[in-house]
Amino acid sequence: AVPDGQRAILAPLRGRRRVIGTALFLRDPERRAFGHDDLLVAAQLATHSALGIEKAALDGRQAFIADALQRRMLPETLPPSTGVRLASRYLPAAETARAGGDWYDTIPLPGSRVALMVGDVMGHDLTSAALMGQLRTTAQTLAGLDLPPQEVLHALNEQAQRLGTDYIATCLYAVYDPVSHRITIANAGH
Structure with missing residues (x-):
């Protein structure tokens, strides 16, 4: 009125x-x-x-x-691993950075070993989240092949290049052996 x-x-x-x-x-x-x-x-x-x-x-x-x-796409719980106690929590740096391409995972490997992964696709949008899902799935598949960490990241990088060059990703991949108390770590990305 x-x-x-x-x-x-x-x-x-x-x-x-x-x-x-x-x-x-x-x-x-x-x-x-x-x-x-x-x-x-x-x-x-x-x-x-x-x-x-x-x-x-x-x-x-x-x-x-x-x-x-x-x-x-993030794991609700981490799988149990022999000789390792695992915990996780996803806590974004800011409310504006809640969604995007962050991921983490653990994959049980033969011989009581466990693969630990943390990654990030640059960005805070739907595309970053979708790319994260593709890279996480690829990383899980590669980890299941029981390759050394540097080979997993090399193959993951090749897949990331096939998905496009508009986004940058970072990944840390480690394999921990609770029997020998050794950890092998490789990282790649921005």
């Missing part, structure tokens, strides 16, 4: 596919009436506002999906 005596422009907030609201511009009755230029400015402000609102909503949905995807 327009207050009595106020001059008003009611401009639709047109998004890409639909009207998502309205913008109301008011002017005191003591001021001059709105003119043609005022209508053009109001229409432009309404259009830019609508597109900004839609983008913010889309970004929020994508962040929610990326967060859900990442959390679903």
Whole structure:
């Protein structure tokens, strides 16, 4: 409702596919009436506002999906390993960095050994989370072949290159032998 005596422009907030609201511009009755230029400015402000609102909503949905995807791909619990007590917790550095390409994993190996992995695909978006899932699955498969850490990372790097060069990834891969109390570590990435 327009207050009595106020001059008003009611401009639709047109998004890409639909009207998502309205913008109301008011002017005191003591001021001059709105003119043609005022209508053009109001229409432009309404259009830019609508597109900004839609983008913010889309970004929020994508962040929610990326967060859900990442959390679903991280292990809920770590597998039991002989001679090793394992614990994990995913804690992002900031609320704005919740979703993205972080991963960790443990893979039991023959001879009571265990492979430990921590990785990160640069970025905090849906693409980073999806790439993380692909690299994590590849790393799990390579670990199952019981290759030395440097060979696992070499093969993982080749797969990362096939997935594209727009993203950078880091991975630390270690194999711990609780019998000999030895750990072999390799890392690669940015």
